[in-house]
């Protein structure tokens with residue numbers, strides 16, 4: 214009987230006092246933003262918070278102008294995690310390098326529960342810039358009203374401003390009254406402590422920030438969730454718009470390519486000829502040859518464009534000598550080839566014919582008022598200008614002015 218009552222008593226007691234583990238409050242996941250100008254000391258502070266302290270090496274660095282061990286400027290962001298009390302804390306340490314990078318800060322506002330703003334309290338020249346930066350952050354709709362901890366870092370350095378002075382310089386009182394947010398400024402240094410100890414000001418500052426968040430946790434949580442969702446939807450929308458734009462451009466390009474391929478089937482042949490497993494030197498030689506062919510074609514196109522613009526039918530011109538006349542402006546007027554259109558057989562023939570004519574009939578035709586066209590060169594003759602008649606023909610290597618080659 215006594216045994217039964219003892220057993221009952223035990224189950225009664227275990228029901229009343231379950232093991233300690235069951236009593237523990239679940240960890241509250243919070244995200245904090247660590248912002249500030251470049252070189253303010255954010256990454257260093259984040260490391261201290263995580264317990265990745267630089268140890269004894271730090272002692273050696275104290276007193277130097279700048280500690281440079283193992284700290285480089287943050288490109289993008291770094292993320293640290295640690296547990297403090299019943300908070301599972303994630304800190305986004307985002308690089309402050311330049312105004313360009315600072316425009317990316319706003320993408321992190323929505324998911325943060327609070328802000329840690331780090332300033333270099335010894336860099337008096339950049340206080341105004343820091344003030345502008347913190348103003349801009351706290352005025353953002355997704356950030357206003359959230360608790361802010363300002364860490365005035367590098368207090369170990371000579372000439373570092375005091376907490377009171379910094380509150381004044383940054384006009385923090387005005388700002389926090391405007392934005393109705395809780396704010397605390399703590400002077401600190403990441404170099405003052407070694408081992409597992411961290412600067413008490415940093416420790417107290419974080420404790421204060423987390424307790425502010427804890428006091429208003431559920432309101433902040435629902436705000437963060439709502440803002441994050443809205444941001445996700447917005448970003449998703451922008452992503453879809455971008456994808457649609459890319460698809461549209463691709464469709465247009467494919468249509469253009471199809472049109473071109475139906476008009477010029479010989480270009481399709483080029484691609485299908487490529488053997489991916491050929492030795493590199495052969496491929497390079499082939500490419501060189503292809504390029505030369507292309508150059509020749511472009512030269513012909515140039516002639517064709519010219520012929521189309523100035524003499525629509527060269528053969529007719531040749532058959533009707535009285536109409537053979539080029540403008541003097543041909544030589545000087547710049548014109549361009551807008552797209553690569555391989556010449557037709559007929560055009561090549563006509564150009565060939567024209568070159569032949571140049572060779573054979575040049576002397577006879579010299580007295581007529583038309584130009585001689587050779588590859589890459591146009592030479593005008595004007596019978597009315599006796600000076601030109603006596604002028605020597607420029608050599609075939611003389612380049613044509615105003616010719617824009619458009620490479621495929």
Ligand SMILES: Nc1nc2c(ncn2[C@@H]2O[C@H](COP(=O)(O)OP(=O)(O)OP(=O)(O)O)[C@@H](O)[C@H]2O)c(=O)[nH]1
Pocket residue numbers: 249250251252253254255256257258277278279280281282284285286287288307308309310331366367368369370401402403404
């Ligand atoms: N003397 C002194 N130097 C510090 C302190 N905290 C950081 N530094 C040094 O300041 C320099 C910049 O520190 P970072 O932590 O990289 O600065 P940051 O704000 O992360 O800079 P970005 O990543 O460019 O935005 C480093 O050389 C640090 O060692 C400090 O409390 N005292």
Ligand SMILES: [Mg+2]
Pocket residue numbers: 255256257285286287306307308
């Ligand atoms: Mg950094």
